[in-house]
Amino acid sequence: MNKLRILHVWLPLVGGLWVLLWQFRYGPGPHDQLRILGLSLGLLGLAGVILARYTLGRSFAITAKATALVTQGIYSRIRNPIYVSSIAFIVGICLMVRNRCLWLLPLVVVPMQIIRARREARVLEATFGDAYREYRRHTWF
Numbered sequence: 001m002n003k004l005r006i007l008h009v010w011l012p013l014v015g016g017l018w019v020l021l022w023q024f025r026y027g028p029g030p031h032d033q034l035r036i037l038g039l040s041l042g043l044l045g046l047a048g049v050i051l052a053r054y055t056l057g058r059s060f061a062i063t064a065k066a067t068a069l070v071t072q073g074i075y076s077r078i079r080n081p082i083y084v085s086s087i088a089f090i091v092g093i094c095l096m097v098r099n100r101c102l103w104l105l106p107l108v109v110v111p112m113q114i115i116r117a118r119r120e121a122r123v124l125e126a127t128f129g130d131a132y133r134e135y136r137r138h139t140w141f
Contacts, residue, residue: 012053016046016089029098042092048074048085066127071135079139080120083113117141 020042029035055073074081087106094102124132 013046013050016049017043020046020092023093023096027097029096034098035096038092038095038097040092041095042089045085045088045090045092048081048088052081052085066124069124069128069131069135075139077139078141079136080113080117080141083117084141087113 020039023042024035024039052074055075056070058067078084087110090106090109094106121132121136128135
């Protein structure tokens with residue numbers, strides 16, 4: 001396993017797990033079933049982000065660019081699994097903490113993710129044309 005994979009896949013997994021488990025155990029808010037739901041949603045979101053990042057491999061980029069059209073794994077069902085999963089992670093944290101102000105975070109992040117997804121879609125469509133349009137027809141977001 002190379003250092004780049006450790007930094008981009010495994011380090012965020014360990015960090016995210018630590019944040020979720022610490023928040024679940026010691027964070028503010030009631031310790032009830034809604035907190036367990038938040039933990040479950042957070043873990044699901046974190047797993048989705050890591051799986052999507054791992055599937056992208058060298059095709060991962062911070063800015064919109066088209067190096068390859070990745071259509072396998074989680075990308076065979078969802079075009080933007082990192083965005084969807086990160087929202088699940090954030091909502092999970094919000095459910096655990098139950099601070100009204102924290103709910104502003106998904107209200108800001110969701111529109112940002114939609115804008116980023118549309119920007120990426122334009123780049124991918126310009127590069128891959130019909131192959132990308134066909135891929136879009138068979139996937140969600």
